[in-house]
Amino acid sequence: MVEGSCLRGGIAFEVDEVAMISVCHCSLCRKSRGSAFGTTASVRAPAFPLHIFVGSRAPWWEITDGAPQFEEWVPGYEPE
Numbered sequence: 001m002v003e004g005s006c007l008r009g010g011i012a013f014e015v016d017e018v019a020m021i022s023v024c025h026c027s028l029c030r031k032s033r034g035s036a037f038g039t040t041a042s043v044r045a046p047a048f049p050l051h052i053f054v055g056s057r058a059p060w061w062e063i064t065d066g067a068p069q070f071e072e073w074v075p076g077y078e079p080e
């Protein structure tokens, strides 16, 4: 079981299985993590089916899995 949350703590998650862990040394990952590299844990979509914030997604990125999608934060929203 892996648990995590956003920095603010408003969104929390749990996943049973991590599909892949990767480490990237590109300039964007170094800058965003304030470190020599960025570490990312990837999960399969069915394990993490919640798309809360989609307002900033790229216009060509279409999400078709039927999970809830909101353009912005919805106060009081609790995932089922």
Ligand SMILES: [Zn+2]
Pocket: 024, 025, 026, 027, 028, 029, 030, 038
């Ligand atoms: Zn990178």
